[in-house]
Amino acid sequence: MDLKNNNVLITGGAGYIGSWVTRYLLEKGYKVMVVDKLSFGSESLKGLLGNSKFQFKNCDIRNIELYKHHLKNNQSVIHLAAIVGEKACKKNKEETNSVNFLATLKLAEVSAHYGVKNFIFMSTASSYGVQDINQVADENTVLKPVSLYAISKINSEKELLNKFSDKLNITIFRPSTVHGISARMRFDLIVNHLVLDAFKKNEITILGPKMWRPLMWVGEPSRIFHNVLQSEESKIKSQVFNLGTNDENFQKIEIARLIKENFVSNLKINVVDKDPDLRSYRVNFDKIYNILNYQPSKKIVEAMEEIFFSLKKNLYSDLNSQKYRN
Numbered sequence: 001m002d003l004k005n006n007n008v009l010i011t012g013g014a015g016y017i018g019s020w021v022t023r024y025l026l027e028k029g030y031k032v033m034v035v036d037k038l039s040f041g042s043e044s045l046k047g048l049l050g051n052s053k054f055q056f057k058n059c060d061i062r063n064i065e066l067y068k069h070h071l072k073n074n075q076s077v078i079h080l081a082a083i084v085g086e087k088a089c090k091k092n093k094e095e096t097n098s099v100n101f102l103a104t105l106k107l108a109e110v111s112a113h114y115g116v117k118n119f120i121f122m123s124t125a126s127s128y129g130v131q132d133i134n135q136v137a138d139e140n141t142v143l144k145p146v147s148l149y150a151i152s153k154i155n156s157e158k159e160l161l162n163k164f165s166d167k168l169n170i171t172i173f174r175p176s177t178v179h180g181i182s183a184r185m186r187f188d189l190i191v192n193h194l195v196l197d198a199f200k201k202n203e204i205t206i207l208g209p210k211m212w213r214p215l216m217w218v219g220e221p222s223r224i225f226h227n228v229l230q231s232e233e234s235k236i237k238s239q240v241f242n243l244g245t246n247d248e249n250f251q252k253i254e255i256a257r258l259i260k261e262n263f264v265s266n267l268k269i270n271v272v273d274k275d276p277d278l279r280s281y282r283v284n285f286d287k288i289y290n291i292l293n294y295q296p297s298k299k300i301v302e303a304m305e306e307i308f309f310s311l312k313k314n315l316y317s318d319l320n321s322q323k324y325r326n
């Protein structure tokens, strides 16, 4: 297939999702420029140095002067860099606003100025927040965020669509919570941390067992970004898509059961009814299936198996390290 839009600038390309996206697009034949300040180290990019199609700028996305000239050569921007997750956002409220919101708008403005065509923004399904569990949230459902993190993403979504829809092909994704192995590993995400606890202690604790979460393998965003960059404008311009699959909305207790049934038969499961994290949402993914023909490539149990494998093979230097947690 002839590639369209084959120069891509990825912010946050060294991160948990970004290091998959960077590799996947390089494999598909894109030229990739990553802008990332390496908040969690440089390990995830090391294997890419020397690839003639890969370039890297180590800087804060807010210093746009340092990398804006690269936007001239790129038809597409995939914007992943952010303060990610409520714990990190609460600790750095001002930074959350300046990185997640203000820098996003500045990046869009400069991208439009330099003639970038596609601007993909990674929002979050956490924006649905606390939903009536009898309803499954689609892209038109009223958002009910319960975190600064989600609010920073919703504000960005609105402003991007309001201010830049006529200048850029804006495509917004609200992804499910992600799991699985990545070159920049995270053990603070629900599936990964439960698998780690099961592996280390044969015991896990589930807060809010009945609360709902849509889940997705970490490699999936890469595939959908490639799809968007090769799609007709009419399918992706000014569109918001939930990213995930209808089959993988889970109550938290089901995640525990899957681990016990498939991997640790003597697992002790502690249940605490209350969770300080109030989010509970089931998400409908018909739109992405119908318009972009997207179906996930990996089921949750397969991804869990890979995490167990990596733990058994001792692939992490220090499992307690902060570099695995946002």
Ligand SMILES: NC(=O)c1ccc[n+]([C@@H]2O[C@H](COP(=O)([O-])OP(=O)(O)OC[C@H]3O[C@@H](n4cnc5c(N)ncnc54)[C@H](O)[C@@H]3O)[C@@H](O)[C@H]2O)c1
Pocket: 011, 012, 013, 014, 015, 016, 017, 018, 035, 036, 037, 038, 039, 040, 059, 060, 061, 062, 079, 080, 081, 082, 083, 084, 085, 099, 122, 123, 124, 125, 174, 175, 176, 177, 178, 179, 184, 186, 189, 326
């Ligand atoms: N992981 C999930 O479950 C999930 C779910 C929904 C949405 N998302 C979104 O996907 C994107 C990627 O998430 P992730 O899990 O890979 O997070 P991550 O924290 O692993 O990656 C973020 C990357 O951005 C970089 N970064 C942060 N601030 C920066 C700045 N000011 N300048 C330059 N680089 C900066 C970090 O160094 C890191 O490499 C984020 O926008 C996040 O909101 C993630």
